[in-house]
Amino acid sequence: FFERQVNGLxxxxxxxxxxETFADLNEIDCAFTAVRKLxxxxxIxxxxxxxxxxxxYGHTASQIAQELTSIGADVIGLNCSVGPAVMLDAIEDMADTTSVPLSAQPNAGLPRTVRDRKIYMAxxxxxxQxxxxMVDAGARFVGGCCGTTPDHIKQIRDLVRSDQPRPVMVRVTDVDQERSATLDPVxxxxxxxxxxxxxxxxxxxxxxxxxxxxxxxxxxxxxAHELKDAGVDSLAIVDGPRxxxxxxxxxxxxxxxxxxGIEAIVHYTCRDRNMLGMISDLLGAAAAGIRNLLVVSGDPSVHGPYPDMTEVFDIDSIGLTNVVTGLNQGLDPAGNSIGDPTKFVQGVVANPGALDLEREVTRFRYKVEAGASFVVTQPIFNPESLEEFLDKIHQWKIPVVAGIWPFxxxxNAEFLANEVPGATVPEKIVDRMRKAQISGDEEALNEGVEIAAEMIDAVRPLVQGFHLSAPSRRVDVALRVLHEAGVSTNT
Structure with missing residues (x-):
């Protein structure tokens, strides 16, 4: 197979x-052997x-470097699948393992869906940058892969020279009230x-x-113990992020x-389960005492390490909100009785910084009409965008909880700004982190906490509460933000 290609070239x-873009060391070994034979x-x-x-297949960057060095490749490296941040870590590991010249071609971040198109945002x-x-870490050939444009290459050339998802169908369906009588929701x-x-x-x-x-x-x-002791209302648990x-x-x-003994808010994604599986999960959750849900569609599998993973998406977050509303009225999606109604408090997610804000507002309206009880925003770094969004949704009255992310x-800031779908971080915020990082990690953390506290102060009059991320499971950082912003808890 490879020999035919080599002969033709x-x-x-x-x-x-x-x-390029090999995932199996045995396969790339076969390809290299075919080249050397002829x-x-x-x-490269x-x-x-x-x-x-x-x-x-579970191979680390160091193992890749060892194997590609041993077979005799002239240049070894990585390309595709991930953005610059993840690839930099891998190149650093490879540089510690081999003296062979390294190459690096990351994607231009991870794609976002805008009007049913995949757009790379880096x-x-x-x-x-x-x-x-990567050059400082040891790479001698740098460029880009998916999403890279001539402008990206020009910027890379100039700076290096000077220095050294799948689209989701929205289904808003009404429960057929004729088959079985609905019950009043709790x-x-x-x-x-x-x-x-x-x-x-x-x-x-x-x-x-x-x-x-x-x-x-x-x-x-x-x-969870730490958050309960601090008096936080709920611990939100993410479902298969990225x-x-x-x-x-x-x-x-x-x-x-x-x-x-602390209440949980379960993030529940539509990506991995068909309709039957989701209904079974939710009925089991209700029986186990779970009451709070945050319904999300889920990140496309392109963002994860399993490229052959299938996405289900029988319904998206709007459709699932309809399903949960039906369960809270004692009915499954087919209109069949489930007995007593479930007692779910269901939240949804909104992105005030969406590139297509009108579409985001429309989806928000669908979610409210489907039965959402509250909304959590994507992390807020631009209070003006939240205010604009709230102005557009003022007619749909549900509690708004602002997402807050301390860097x-x-x-961490650059990664969120360039490689996380749904996150919008203004350049002035990244610049603040960049200046703080010059003084070291501690000062950068202090700046990240200060930015988060400022966001809380700015949006406090606009929202009913706050939903803080604990990056890298650093609960202490989230609690520090609450303390410095003067947010009272139940202690």
């Missing part, structure tokens, strides 16, 4: 070969990694403590924590509520 007069032209051998820094300036960092106040505070207009605070990648229950129980495998959010929520360091 040699006949065409190529000056060298680039073996000639001695230079070979490049593998591709996922967001976890490994190939789909700017030419961002790509060029990371190209310089009042929000009687569903959960979170629902009670929302219904009374009282301020709420939740902190979002990643579940562990393994099955160590202490990894979720310990931060299409990476972690402990299931529903299972983690049951553990937290039973062992710690740990400059890399």
């Amino acid at each position: 040699l006949a065409g007069g190529v000056d060298g070969f680039i073996l 000639g001695d032209l230079p070979v 051998a490049q593998m591709t990694l996922g967001q976890n820094g490994k190939t789909v 700017t030419p300036e961002y790509m060029a 990371y190209a310089c960092r 009042p929000l106040e009687a569903c959960s403590a979170w629902g009670r505070k929302l219904s009374r207009g009282e301020p709420v605070v939740s902190v979002e924590v990643l579940p562990p990648r393994g099955w160590d229950r202490n990894a979720i129980v310990e931060p 299409s990476r495998s972690r402990m299931g959010a529903l299972s983690a929520a049951v553990i937290v509520e039973q062992e710690v 740990l360091n400059l890399r």
